[in-house]
Every structure is written in structure tokens, then in C-alpha cells.
Amino acid sequence: AQKVTQAQTEISVVEKEDVTLDCVYETRDTTYYLFWYKQPPSGELVFLIRRNSFDEQNEISGRYSWNFQKSTSSFNFTITASQVVDSAVYFCALSSGSWGKLQFGAGTQVVVTP
Amino acid sequence: DAGITQSPRYKITETGRQVTLMCHQTWSHSYMFWYRQDLGHGLRLIYYSAAADITDKGEVPDGYVVSRSKTENFPLTLESATRSQTSVYFCASSELGLAGGETQYFGPGTRLLVL
Numbered sequence: 001a002q003k004v005t006q007a008q009t010e011i012s013v014v015e016k017e018d019v020t021l022d023c024v025y026e027t028r029d030t031t032y033y034l035f036w037y038k039q040p041p042s043g044e045l046v047f048l049i050r051r052n053s054f055d056e057q058n059e060i061s062g063r064y065s066w067n068f069q070k071s072t073s074s075f076n077f078t079i080t081a082s083q084v085v086d087s088a089v090y091f092c093a094l095s096s097g098s099w100g101k102l103q104f105g106a107g108t109q110v111v112v113t114p
Numbered sequence: 115d116a117g118i119t120q121s122p123r124y125k126i127t128e129t130g131r132q133v134t135l136m137c138h139q140t141w142s143h144s145y146m147f148w149y150r151q152d153l154g155h156g157l158r159l160i161y162y163s164a165a166a167d168i169t170d171k172g173e174v175p176d177g178y179v180v181s182r183s184k185t186e187n188f189p190l191t192l193e194s195a196t197r198s199q200t201s202v203y204f205c206a207s208s209e210l211g212l213a214g215g216e217t218q219y220f221g222p223g224t225r226l227l228v229l
Contacts, residue, residue, distance in 0.1 A: 004156075033215030045157075045204060045220040052215055091156055099164065100145060100208055100216055101172065104156035 002027045004094050006105035013082050013112055021077045021108045023092030029053075032096035034068065034075040039089040039107070048090075051075065082112045117141065120205050120221040128229050133192045135224050137205030144210035146188040147218060148172075148180065150201040157204060163188055164210075195228045202226070 003026040013019050025034065036048040049059065051068050059066050063083075067076045079086050089109050093102040118139040127133050137146065144165055149157040149172075159172030161180040169180050177199060179191045188207075192199055203224045208216040 006156075031215075035217070037220075043202070044222050045206075047217055047219065050215070050217050093157075095215055099162060099170075100218070101147070101159055101162060102149075102157070102206075102218060104149075104158070106154055106156045 002029075002094055002096065002103040004092055004103050004105035006092055006108050008108045009106075010109040010111065013110070015083060015112055015114050016081050019079045019082050019086075019110060019112075021079075021090050021092075021110070023075045023077065023105060025073050025075065025092070025094045027094060027096055029096035032094060033100075035093040035095065035102065036066070036075075036077050037091045037093065039091065040085075041087070045091075048077075079110070082110075084112050084114055086110060087112045118205060118207055118219055118221040120203075120224050122224060123222065124225045126227045126229065127195050129196060130194050133195050133226065135190045135192075135203055135205075135226070137188045137190070137221060139186055139188075139205075139207045139221075141207060141209075141219075142185060143207035143219075144185070145208045145216070145218075146182065147206040147208075148178075148188070148190045149204045149206065150174065150199075151204060151223075152201050160190065160203075192226075195226075197228050200226060200228045 038046045089107045092105040147162045148160040163169040163182045205221040206218040208218045
């Protein structure tokens with residue numbers, strides 16, 4: 001069975017602080033994919049990043065960075081120098097198998113105050 | 115480029131009524147999915163489809179029915195709505211991928227309240 005755990009329910013920071021969101025996953029498959037989605041207050045789900053299980057190279061994209069470690073089954077996400085517009089719920093998700101079904105974590109609410 | 119749309123965006127209904135939520139995508143994606151979002155649960159998969167006339171159950175299918183007669187449409191029907199089906203419903207679609215890792219793109223969601 002697949003499982004995604006986002007242990008942090010809510011994180012509150014002041015603008016310009018860094019914030020790291022934790023994601024731990026469980027799967028028996030050797031080929032799988034990990035995703036991060038953002039859900040701003042307006043409610044839509046915005047795709048941020050996709051990683052496959054064979055690519056552990058960490059990535060930086062602007063103020064966002066991702067740390068994928070297979071040894072600890074973690075796929076953490078960091079926002080550097082947070083801004084008010086980063087306030088949202090962030091979801092980590094796991095996919096494996098031919099159908100591409102996503103298993104979501106419960107989400108982490110990020111609140112950035114000025 | 116419309117992408118993926120859902121209708122209605124908001125719906126109030128009563129217990130026992132039948133409700134159909136519509137999903138339409140313009141990308142010709144093979145895969146389509148229905149999720150429900152409830153506080154504390156993230157998103158949970160209700161049904162999915164790999165192509166027209168090919169559908170299967172997800173994690174929480176009870177009380178729901180789907181059909182897919184055309185590639186671009188994937189309606190979700192609540193046959194007899196219950197209060198526990200009050201939720202936000204998201205439709206998603208993705209391209210056909212051999213290993214199942216294609217990115218899913220989501221519609222704007224439908225907020226359903228069952229009284």
C-alpha cells in the first residue's frame with residue numbers, strides 16, 4: 001500500500017523567513033513519481049514539481065527548492081525568503097503503477113505574515 | 115485554451131437527490147480522475163478512467179457513478195446524495211504514460227453542499 005505523510009499541519013512564518021515542508025512516503029514499487037502541488041486560498045490546485053524515483057538530483061527553481069532522498073523516503077520542499085503570496089496549502093503526492101493514480105498527503109498550511 | 119473545466123462550481127442539494135458534476139478537458143488527455151477533498155484527508159481518489167468506456171474505482175467510490183462516452187468528458191454522479199458527500203470535488207486529467215508518472219492537471223473544483 002502507498003502512503004504519504006505530511007506531519008506538519010500548519011506552519012506560520014514572517015515574510016522573508018525560509019520555510020521547509022516535510023514529506024515522507026511509503027511504497028513497495030521501485031519506479032514511482034513524487035509531486036508537489038500548491039493550493040492558494042482561491043482553491044485551485046497548481047502543479048509545482050514532479051520527480052521520478054531514479055532522479056535524486058535536487059532542484060532549485062527561483063525561491064523554491066526540493067530535496068529528494070530515497071534513503072529516508074523523503075521529498076522535502078523549501079521556500080526561501082517567503083512572501084505573503086506563498087500562503088497556501090501545499091500537498092505532496094505519490095504515483096506508481098500504470099494508471100498514474102495519485103496518493104496525496106493531508107497537506108501543510110503555510111501562513112506568511114508581513 | 116480552456117484546459118479543464120468543471121460545472122457547476124457550486125451546488126447545494128438535499129439528501130436523497132441525484133447530482134451530476136461535469137468535467138470537460140480540451141487537451142485530449144487519455145486519463146481522467148475524480149478526487150474529493152475533505153479537511154484532514156487531503157485529496158482522495160473516487161474514480162479514474164484510462165480512455166473512453168474504461169473506468170475503475172479508486173479509494174472512495176461508494177455512492178458514486180461515472181461514465182466516459184467521450185474522451186473529453188468525465189461526469190461524476192451521486193446517485194442519492196448523503197451529507198457525508200459534502201465536499202470539494204476536483205477533476206484532473208493527464209497524458210497517457212507508460213509508467214504512470216504523467217503530471218495531472220486539475221480543474222477549478224466544485225463545492226457541493228448536501229443538506
